[in-house]
Amino acid sequence: MHAPLPAPSLLAGDHANLADSACCVAAAGAPWLHLDIMDGHFVPNLTFGPETLTALRRAGLSLFFDTHLMLSEPHRYVEAFAKAGANLISIHIEPAYDHTAALARIRTLGCKNGIVLNPGTPAAAVKHLLPLVDLVLVMTVQPGFGGQSFRADMLPKLAQLAAWRKEFNYGWRLEVDGGVDLRTVRDCRAAGADTFVTGSSFFKATDRAAFIAEIQGLA
Numbered sequence: 001m002h003a004p005l006p007a008p009s010l011l012a013g014d015h016a017n018l019a020d021s022a023c024c025v026a027a028a029g030a031p032w033l034h035l036d037i038m039d040g041h042f043v044p045n046l047t048f049g050p051e052t053l054t055a056l057r058r059a060g061l062s063l064f065f066d067t068h069l070m071l072s073e074p075h076r077y078v079e080a081f082a083k084a085g086a087n088l089i090s091i092h093i094e095p096a097y098d099h100t101a102a103l104a105r106i107r108t109l110g111c112k113n114g115i116v117l118n119p120g121t122p123a124a125a126v127k128h129l130l131p132l133v134d135l136v137l138v139m140t141v142q143p144g145f146g147g148q149s150f151r152a153d154m155l156p157k158l159a160q161l162a163a164w165r166k167e168f169n170y171g172w173r174l175e176v177d178g179g180v181d182l183r184t185v186r187d188c189r190a191a192g193a194d195t196f197v198t199g200s201s202f203f204k205a206t207d208r209a210a211f212i213a214e215i216q217g218l219a
């Protein structure tokens with residue numbers, strides 16, 4: 001199993017000062033920054049686009065950009081996000097497009113790829129893609145908004161994916177996203193997750209460096 005890795009989400013940062021919020025993530029010692037991209041169609045909310053990533057790079061941010069595309073047609077935008085500085089681009093299984101081709105394209109563009117499952121989507125829906133990915137992201141809330149409650153009923157899905165990873169000796173990271181805090185992160189870790197998106201819990205923490213260190217120190 002991979003070492004535990006916190007990925008604070010910029011969605012919970014200050015949208016008038018995104019570079020400052022991203023700098024807080026780096027200053028706290030987190031290596032990854034999670035970037036939530038929403039299109040107002042696949043999810044009922046809008047966030048930012050590739051220009052924001054470009055601007056964050058221009059501002060000097062060297063964090064690993066973990067880019068979560070919540071888009072109905074993600075394949076149309078992977079190139080723009082790769083060019084803008086994404087290091088990893090994850091795309092959802094639910095919309096209809098050529099998932100295999102899109103995942104391959106992300107790697108051709110020089111990024112790591114990821115496949116994402118909504119709460120209502122069973123693990124079996126991505127089983128055929130598991131040899132082709134660098135990361136599997138299990139949503140532990142219905143995507144669209146930060147600050148929602150963690151869904152403990154997603155823990156068996158995590159455990160199933162972790163079991164397949166072990167059985168078939170896959171190397172991908174297993175990420176969770178939604179309602180992850182210092183309490184729920186322990187259940188996710190016990191179920192086999194290694195990469196933890198934290199939005200509200202990170203930005204609300206009184207000691208953000210201690211928050212990151214606690215996640216990195218999970219067994």
Ligand code: DX5
Pocket residue numbers: 009011012034036068141142143144145146147148177178179180197198199200201
């Ligand atoms: C939700 C996003 C999440 C969000 C998580 O649609 O995918 O990444 O930022 O926020 P918290 O950690 O506050 O649940």
Ligand code: ZN
Pocket residue numbers: 009034035036068177197
């Ligand atoms: Zn996300």
